[in-house]
Amino acid sequence: MKSFKSIHAAYLATDGFLARSELASTGAARARWTNLRSHNDQAYYVMLFAQLEQFVDVQCRKLIDTKRNSKVWKNRRLWDSTDPDRLQFMRKVALLTRKGAATYNKIDQYYDVRCDIAHGTTLAAGAIVVPVAVLDFRQFARELRQ
């Protein structure tokens, strides 16, 4: 999550500007600022999620490397054939936290939203609250750290 803080800071700066512009306008102009603010939320959301994806990738590689170092072949055989480059994101998450448990399910929901935006769906205004996502992504990172 190397750039997480600076991306978050950039979000706060841009959202603050858009929020002030929204509040200072009326009618169609206000609706335009509201729309811009929603796009801004979604753009920063994807960037912040990408930081979480990178973190998960690094932690997953750490775990695989550790397991591959086992001296007992029976303990490492599955890990020897686990190629992190070929694992999908939620498969990596399942290596770091229990599949089906609360953290896994929450990350899965956030991942669905990330995929929707990344594949061209424009979400309803208000569907992303970046500060909530920031709080949860930080918590996920604490829980998934190896």
Added chain:
Amino acid sequence: MTQVTSNDVTERIRDWVSRLNGLYSKLDTWLEAIPHDRVEREMLPQVIEPFMRQFNVPPQDVPTYTVFKGRNRVAFVPSALWVAGSNGRVNVTTNARQHVLVDRGNADHGSNWQLVVEDFDRPLVPFSKSQLVRLLLESE
């Protein structure tokens, strides 16, 4: 994996309206001890969200709540219900700015309304009577 049905979407909207009314009842209670001029409750057509479109569920009317005190006002207007990381969002607008209130609760433990604040490290605080007072005073 459980398949979502139109009944689930309809039920979730019904629950949303119920939780909003629960929030406003709490505001009514807090306002008994907070000086203010009046409260206005209105109904507003719900924003159409992707799940509603997908399952052909029509929008319902959702309640809004506005507190007036002199020239100040605090308006609670429901925004999206399907919000990543929370169970619904209410926009809270004062004369000075717009805030966001999110329900971080779940079906097991009920609503847990949290106010988004401009704090880099602690962006959510529990929504309380003192927060409502702060919002009412914000534009003075």
